[in-house]
Amino acid sequence: MATHANVSLPLPVLPEGWSGEKDFKAIGSISAATQRTIEPVGPHFLAHARRARHKRTFSEDDRIQAQENAKKVEDDDSGEISEPEDPSMLLRDAKDWKQQDHYAVLGLSKYRYKATEDQIKRAHRKKVLKHHPDKRAAAGGTEDDSFFKCIQKATEVLLDPIKRRQFDSVDERADVEPPSKKAAKDGKYYKLWSAVFKAEGRFSKVQPVPKFGDEKSTKEEVDAFYNFFYNFDSWRSFEYQDEDVPDDNENRDQKRHMERKNNNARKKKKTEDSARLRKLVDDAMAGDARIKQFRQEANASKNKKKLDKEQAERDAKEAKEKEKAKAEQDKKDAEEKAKAERESTKKSKEQAKAAVKKNRRVMKGSVKDANYFVDGEAPASAINAVLADVELIQGKIDADETAELADKLRDLKLAADIKKVWTAEAKRLVDGSKIKQSDIQALA
């Protein structure tokens, strides 16, 4: 916001007698504003949004932005290449560059394979400024430029992606040793092994590499991790450790022999490396409490299923037996009940029969008591007629009516009363057209 408009018209001269408090005089305030929506687009809007959201004023925002920008520059400079130089390293001979630790030479040993190209360039510059032979000579030292050559060689290797990869492949200083069983015991298992696999993951062609995790990792995470490392696709190669191939044209056979030898050595080392990694993963897995836990959980859940099934079967069987027993009991009960019922009906039938017999006797007795409704000695024909009528009536009425009639007759002594009952009964039956009037001989 440093832009400003330039106006060439001159300002008026201060009129005489103008005065204001601190040279300023407030006269009015500006008119009311209207609400509008601005378009959320463009760099200036972003600045506006930043100010609005953080409630900054223009000058505050300018200051904070400036600070942030300034800080970035500082960040770029700090945080590296301040490692102390090992005096023995300074005495190195550039000829055995294969043995030298290029990262240490440039002061990047804490970054190693993680060092960016930019970091390497700046580290190189810094070292050159310090160790250039001219600088040494100026400081009164020897004109020994061997360490300078080391620096140049290190930069050459590290700035060439192919060479750097070859060096990183054999850079064992970046490896993390697998923890011993004892060290891994006191709850540090995950932390220590994490570091090992983090370092190992740098060789993977597939990035990012899954993390080892900790005791809270899920089964999926753990499985993914072990699957990844069992199918590890490594870019690691061992050209860097090749023996020097003679560069003269003199001995072609010798050269080819060396090349073959180197190739075989590379292959062998690669196989060894794969085996090493496999063993590493095996070791980690063997001691991994999570695997055991997952297995137990899986077993538990499997067993649970089995037990559940058995329980269900048992329950079903029990229920079936119960049902069967109940059915049998029901059948038995029903049979008993039927038997009792049969017996009771038989008894009551017999009783009813006996009652009917008795009542009939009462009836016959009643006509006999009434002397067959004749005065004096009853002639055989009268007796027959009356008894025939009685039997006729008896045959037409059921047990209840018999009992009723017998009750009426039982206490009667007078022949007229008895006859009246009998004639009434006969009349009832005739009215009910159970018997015919003509069939009645004496009791009409």
Added chain:
Amino acid sequence: MSAEEAPAQGATPGERVAIGISFGNSNSSIAVTSFDDKAEVIANEDGDRQIPTIISYVDGEEYNGQQAKQQLIRNYKNTVAYFRDYLGQDFKSIDPTHSHASAHPQEHDSTVAFTIQDKEEGEPSTVTVSEIATRHLRRLKQSASDYTGKQVNSAVITIPTNFSEKQKAALTKAATHAGLEVLQLIHEPVAALLAYDARPESKVADKNVVVADLGGTRSDVAVIASRGGIYTILATAHDYEYAGVHLDKVLQDHFAKDFIKWHGTDPREDQRSMAKLKLESEATKKALSIGTNANFSVESLAEGADYASTINRLRYETIARKVLDGFNRLIEGVVKKAGLDVLEIDEVILSGGTSHTPKIAKNFAAIFPESTNILAPSTTPTAINPSELQARGAALQASLIQEYESEDIDQSTHPAVTTVKHLTNAVGVLSITGDESKDCVPARRTIHINVPKEGGDVLVKIVEGGSHIKVTKEEPAKTNGNKDDDSDEDSDDEPEERREKIWKVGKVLAEASVKDTKKGGKVEVMINVAGDLAVTVTAREVGAKGGVRGTLSAP
């Protein structure tokens, strides 16, 4: 393509590969920003930068862009075109006119769908407009991914200013299904303005801009106030009567009549002839924007008869006058709607495919005063291709915001941030303006003003001002005596009106004095208007210490 891509959501800012998409009814375009923050419109695999928004299916195979456009002749039933405006609308509120010559829109579950044969075999399927948009966006995404070599996963998409929330939601949904995270939906005119303002040679200035987005099926005009790089839309107009297809129609009718004269049949009555006529008319129109003469030739236009003809630009402009005049009225209307005068417009940006037509830009130049900058290819040589403006603006915005978390973007575009007070009047030092009116607050402006030659004490007077249009009538020049000259017939006309914009001094807000200024020095006055309209004025001599500072309380 058949594999359903997982909807892209919440890619972390570092993994975003963002593009700008201009998704139009007739054409779409895609733009990316290159490493030096320059936006560039990229071509699809057919080499087109303007990709027709058309999708077509032949034997189960999907075609889009120019290839699909060719299918409008033979295979119009399985070709979907002009579907952008159907997104998020119900069947009742759409205007299906433009789809007459392609697959017809139908009502389908409160949305719009098309019945097309998009598989090799079986029954034609009903595809919703949302799904069509998804397929189209997926093709655009694929083209951009092929060009950049990286999988594109997010985009800024331009939309007309009158898109409803429902339409925005529908577009966002369609894009998400196509595997694109929508970083932001920005308005088309603002995108066009941003594309111009992002050029390295442009300076941040306070200006009023008219953006005329003249497209294939609709024309949208917006008046935008640009204050310190912040844009406020003052007025908009949308028109469906004057657009590119209407210019095409003029040519169609012209050539159809000519054809009837020769062959006696009307090519407009047959579907296939009409489609051929339409395509060739559009091509002729484009050719006329570049050259003064254009050929029109169609093989077997109707009943097996070939047809070839030429037309020159003048004739075209004459027959198209009715439509061209429509554009003028549209733009005049919207300036009036914004409460401004043509004199107050500093810039006119022509955007959209139809803006290539030279006559339109010339007409606009006649409406606005000479000081107004008409940014169109025919009037300004440095103008950006109008068809590419929106996609470029979208790509620029994408590059600006792609490193922010989507939550941050949402919060920043929240109405609480975007709705602010705007000054009704300009505030400035006496007779010299500082802040413009319609500036959104908080605002800050700095001005440097010369002091009188001899230096000394000076007075700084802060006033409110308003511009107004002064109309003076000039008497025809009679005094020079050569009245009989054959020179001008104009002098017979009524007195010419001269209109100019002048500043009127309004309320005085404050006075301050800067003492003992040096000879030839400058005074810097900084006016700072806070969000609650409190004004802080700081006046000091450039290069000197101290200075005067005062505050006006909020009204």
